[in-house]
Amino acid sequence: MLLQRVCLTELRGQQGLRPLVCRALTTSHPxxxxxxAGKEHLVxxxxxxxxxxxxxxxxxxxxxxxxxxxxTFSPATVPFPVRQGYPAxxxxxxxxxxxxxxxxxxxxxxxxxxxxxxxxxxxxxxxTTWPARLETATxxxxxxxxxxxxxxxxxxxxxxxxxxxxxxxxxxSLKSLELDQHGRDKLLRLVGERYQAASDRLTLVAxxxxxxxxxxxxxxxxxxxxxxxxxxxxxxxxxxxxxxxxKFIWEGSPSQAAAQTALTxxxxxxxxxxxxxxxxxVTDLHNEGEDETTIExxxxxxxxxxxxxxxxxxxxxxxxxxx
Amino acid sequence: xxxxxxxAVLLLRGLGQCGLGRQxxxxxxxxxxxxxxxxxxxxxxxxxxxxxxxxxAQHTTDHRGLWYTLEQDMVTRLxxxxxxxxxxxxxxxxxxxxxxxxxxxxLTMMDYVRRTSPSDGPDGCGKTLALAHATHFLAESGxxxxxxxxxxxxxxxxxxxxxxxxVEGQYNHPLDAAVWLQHFKTxxxxxxxxxxxxxxxxxxxSRREVTEVNSxxxxxxxxxxxxxxxxxxxxxxxxxxxxxxxxxxxxxxAVVVDGINTFFAxxxxxxxxxxxxxxxxxxxxxHAFKQLFxxxxxxxxxxxxxDRLANESSKRGSHLPRYLLRQKGWExxxxxxxxxxxxxxxxxxxxxxxxYLERRWLQNPMANTDMGRRELAALSAHNPFNxxxxxxxx
Numbered sequence: 001m002l003l004q005r006v007c008l009t010e011l012r013g014q015q016g017l018r019p020l021v022c023r024a025l026t027t028s029h030p031x032x033x034x035x036x037a038g039k040e041h042l043v044x045x046x047x048x049x050x051x052x053x054x055x056x057x058x059x060x061x062x063x064x065x066x067x068x069x070x071x072t073f074s075p076a077t078v079p080f081p082v083r084q085g086y087p088a089x090x091x092x093x094x095x096x097x098x099x100x101x102x103x104x105x106x107x108x109x110x111x112x113x114x115x116x117x118x119x120x121x122x123x124x125x126x127x128t129t130w131p132a133r134l135e136t137a138t139x140x141x142x143x144x145x146x147x148x149x150x151x152x153x154x155x156x157x158x159x160x161x162x163x164x165x166x167x168x169x170x171x172x173s174l175k176s177l178e179l180d181q182h183g184r185d186k187l188l189r190l191v192g193e194r195y196q197a198a199s200d201r202l203t204l205v206a207x208x209x210x211x212x213x214x215x216x217x218x219x220x221x222x223x224x225x226x227x228x229x230x231x232x233x234x235x236x237x238x239x240x241x242x243x244x245x246x247k248f249i250w251e252g253s254p255s256q257a258a259a260q261t262a263l264t265x266x267x268x269x270x271x272x273x274x275x276x277x278x279x280x281x282v283t284d285l286h287n288e289g290e291d292e293t294t295i296e297x298x299x300x301x302x303x304x305x306x307x308x309x310x311x312x313x314x315x316x317x318x319x320x321x322x323x
Numbered sequence: 324x325x326x327x328x329x330x331a332v333l334l335l336r337g338l339g340q341c342g343l344g345r346q347x348x349x350x351x352x353x354x355x356x357x358x359x360x361x362x363x364x365x366x367x368x369x370x371x372x373x374x375x376x377x378x379x380a381q382h383t384t385d386h387r388g389l390w391y392t393l394e395q396d397m398v399t400r401l402x403x404x405x406x407x408x409x410x411x412x413x414x415x416x417x418x419x420x421x422x423x424x425x426x427x428x429x430l431t432m433m434d435y436v437r438r439t440s441p442s443d444g445p446d447g448c449g450k451t452l453a454l455a456h457a458t459h460f461l462a463e464s465g466x467x468x469x470x471x472x473x474x475x476x477x478x479x480x481x482x483x484x485x486x487x488x489x490v491e492g493q494y495n496h497p498l499d500a501a502v503w504l505q506h507f508k509t510x511x512x513x514x515x516x517x518x519x520x521x522x523x524x525x526x527x528x529s530r531r532e533v534t535e536v537n538s539x540x541x542x543x544x545x546x547x548x549x550x551x552x553x554x555x556x557x558x559x560x561x562x563x564x565x566x567x568x569x570x571x572x573x574x575x576x577a578v579v580v581d582g583i584n585t586f587f588a589x590x591x592x593x594x595x596x597x598x599x600x601x602x603x604x605x606x607x608x609x610h611a612f613k614q615l616f617x618x619x620x621x622x623x624x625x626x627x628x629x630d631r632l633a634n635e636s637s638k639r640g641s642h643l644p645r646y647l648l649r650q651k652g653w654e655x656x657x658x659x660x661x662x663x664x665x666x667x668x669x670x671x672x673x674x675x676x677x678x679y680l681e682r683r684w685l686q687n688p689m690a691n692t693d694m695g696r697r698e699l700a701a702l703s704a705h706n707p708f709n710x711x712x713x714x715x716x717x
């Protein structure tokens with residue numbers, strides 16, 4: 001009896017030190033089993049249950065069942081060695097045991113490819129089929145130019161509300177608004193940063209009201225006002241002068257008049273073609289900025305406009321191209 | 324003139340640093356080299372590649388890189404009042420002759436004039452001398468020259484500016500305009516005698532001084548030279564008369580302007596009555612010449628150079644025409660044929676070194692060696708103005 005009690009006391013002492021013992025066992029001699037004298041059965045069970053669980057896992061087990069949901073990293077369950085953190089001087093990077101760095105970062109061990117596949121399969125029965133004739137992005141944009149997006153959140157917390165659920169985003173492609181040049185220019189000035197040139201889309205984000213419904217309605221209102229303001233021509237807009245233009249416009253420019261005069265003066269036969277090319281070159285030079293190349297192109301264009309091009313030069317160029 | 328080409332600036336900066344350690348900069352550097360190379364004597368002095376064709380009208384691309392001499396009386400006639408840079412005039416006096424290299428931009432320009440325009444380029448590439456070459460050509464080909472040697476002077480280094488007595492709000496340059504009229508007279512006196520141009524309007528300067536209708540144009544010029552008070556109005560009258568005569572086919576007028584972009588700069592250095600800087604658009608002289616830039620007349624040609632230095636200091640970022648001319652200048656001059664004036668190419672560079680060696684502007688015999696030439700090319704970055712500067716102490 002006395003002996004038994006002593007054993008139990010020892011065991012209690014061992015239980016307090018269990019993590020340390022386990023660690024020593026797993027790291028130094030994973031196969032070593034401690035067998036104290038007497039009460040063999042009891043001791044073995046206790047110690048086996050203290051071994052890291054991954055030592056008992058089978059290689060063909062279903063990982064989705066072991067790690068079914070998002071969870072803090074646990075070194076005993078994760079079967080592979082992994083290291084993380086800043087190494088102490090002359091030491092290797094800390095391993096997974098008792099590693100706070102590994103526990104801090106979010107992991108995706110619950111989202112392995114087979115699990116995702118299984119979850120998708122499970123969700124499939126709730127999905128409807130994709131509408132026919134809406135396969136391409138252009139078709140989708142044509143028939144559904146407006147995209148409204150918002151997020152719903154589900155928590156296991158005392159409240160079911162999430163403040164992020166109120167945010168509503170409205171996206172619309174500018175092409176679908178069918179604005180003229182003035183309207184488009186005005187809209188772009190009004191929306192500023194909310195326009196994405198690469199996708200030609202306008203993004204409005206509303207989060208000022210507490211409910212998503214209110215924010216959605218606010219988006220609708222904003223879009224309506226923006227459109228109507230863009231279409232409207234205010235009386236002061238006619239005061240915009242040439243210097244206020246953001247781009248060079250060929251129609252009605254002094255360059256156009258001068259080129260026309262030059263062509264009329266020399267009674268050119270190919271006036272249309274030369275003028276068209278000259279228009280392109282001059283517009284490019286003003287809008288894209290000048291450099292040696294654009295100036296050279298401008299020069300060539302002027303030479304044709306003023307009929308200064310030497311027929312011998314042209315022949316030479318043609319000859320060199322043939323060569 | 325500061326070098327604009329970034330390449331040139333970088334190379335020169337490098338030179339300055341290494342030159343500081345050895346007294347006297349690159350001159351000392353060359354001296355040391357020369358002493359060490361005394362054992363192997365330098366090749367004999369070459370003779371400059373020259374052309375006997377002194378008439379620019381006969382210059383073709385075959386003459387490119389060759390030097391031609393301007394006769395002294397032609398220089399006196401065309402460039403007494405400017406038209407060549409001051410440093411070039413000094414150099415010509417030193418070398419005892421006025422020689423120009425036949426270069427591509429001038430050839431192109433003359434070709435276009437023959438076939439019937441402004442040029443642009445970084446500083447020190449020879450825009451002014453390309454214009455001088457073209458001026459010589461135009462003068463020989465019987466064009467009436469309206470030559471503005473360096474227009475920015477009227478905007479910032481004027482002798483005197485006075486409010487106009489004839490037009491409210493305008494300003495005159497009494498002395499500068501008189502000097503220009505003298506320049507016009509020197510350039511075109513002989514031609515005007517043969518052309519027999521007469522005034523088409525009556526000009527009343529004061530109660531006593533009147534230029535009648537059908538009086539010779541030279542009388543208008545003489546009035547301006549004699550009475551500086553009316554000189555700016557005389558220039559305005561003269562340019563209007565010339566424009567009308569050319570449009571009616573009695574003469575052909577070549578307008579040559581160095582630094583044409585200065586006509587579109589928004590500030591001058593003259594302070595008006597309210598102590599603010601006057602817009603040069605109010606200068607009578609600018610009016611007089613700007614009316615020649617329009618396309619509403621014929622029998623004329625406009626040759627101009629676009630120069631960074633002709634702009635105010637805040638607008639010298641690029642040597643390209645749209646930047647230098649601004650919106651207004653572009654609208655006034657469009658369409659024009661831009662002729663880029665670049666640094667020397669290898670042929671021209673070799674020719675320039677040969678010329679300086681022949682005229683003993685380059686005294687150091689090592690300049691004639693391959694190594695010396697390459698060093699000069701690196702130091703000057705092939706820029707004509709830099710080359711002269713680099714050669715100065717050698």
